[in-house]
Amino acid sequence: EETNNDILQTLCSKARLVDASRLIDVMARRNQIPHFPSCTNLIRGLIRMDRIDKAAKVLKVMVMSGGVPDIITYNMVIGGLCKKALLRSAIDLLEEMSLSGCPPDVITYNTIIRCMFDNGNFDQAVGFWKDQLRKGCPPYLITYTVLIELVCRHCGILRAIEVLEDMAIEGCYPDIITYNSLVNFSCKLGKYEDAALVVYNLLSRGMEPNAITYNTLLHSLCSRGYWDEIDEIFTIMKETSHTPTVVTFNILINGLCKYGLLDRAINFYNEMVSQNCLPDIVTYNTLLGALSKEGMIDEALQVLHILSGTSCSPGLITYNTVIDGLAKKGLMEKAKEVYGQMIENGIIPD
């Protein structure tokens, strides 16, 4: 046991986390008790590597061995399970928490509610939330922010705004994120009158739209090609303290590309560079997709080549984008070549 724990610590410190998790399995089978702090570090590391399955297993061994993981580690594992849509496992773990001496907190509940919501299990999410209220949990802003979209979806924007007002009466003040969620939802439905109503409401509460509010509007307007309105908002952003961000430019570039207006998209690219707003990998992925679609294959390959070895190196989506573009033009040889580059650069295909 002692020897194994020494090995465990060595593996953890050498970042050989999968090996370490196998060792934990072996130790568990031999009824050996793993060193708990190492377990915690291992769990967190495995989550960072997206190996939730392993992390959950180590957590289980730790608990069975009498260890009590801290709330943050638990929440991270539950969050990881939720991201993988393993809601059932997340709920099982939630139930084990209290038994293991580490009762769940708001963050645990919010994580689970969010997961139910994302999976379309709306009734389950609301039921779960009501259970919490019944148990005496005070209303939490983040929970409301997740659920307010449901009110909007089922009862309309006016009711949603009423709920926000009720929240404030209960001392739970909606913030800009809460309002942005509603702006986003309204925009997705193309209900710009509703979005405007939300903006008026946040203004009347002494808040201001932020860059994300504007970006949300821009994204929706872009998908519908409302260029005049887009121009107007972009101008407002430049005049206020909510300067366009890299996301703003990415939205505009993407919108123009989708409409085949690559030249105008490139103008925005130049504008962002000249304003010291650094393009990121999303910017390049967007442009690469457009170049490929327009048949500007050499240009695309050139950009790809330039990107390799910069701080903004091509990722999985970059390669997928270019390979897909080449394949759709029937250029299978070139596609395979790029695939080879991808492997060489250590990117694992999906």
Added chain:
RNA sequence: AGUUGCCUGUCUCC
């Protein structure tokens, strides 16, 4: 300290 809520990019489905 580190874990939960708002905006952008590829493919598939629509």
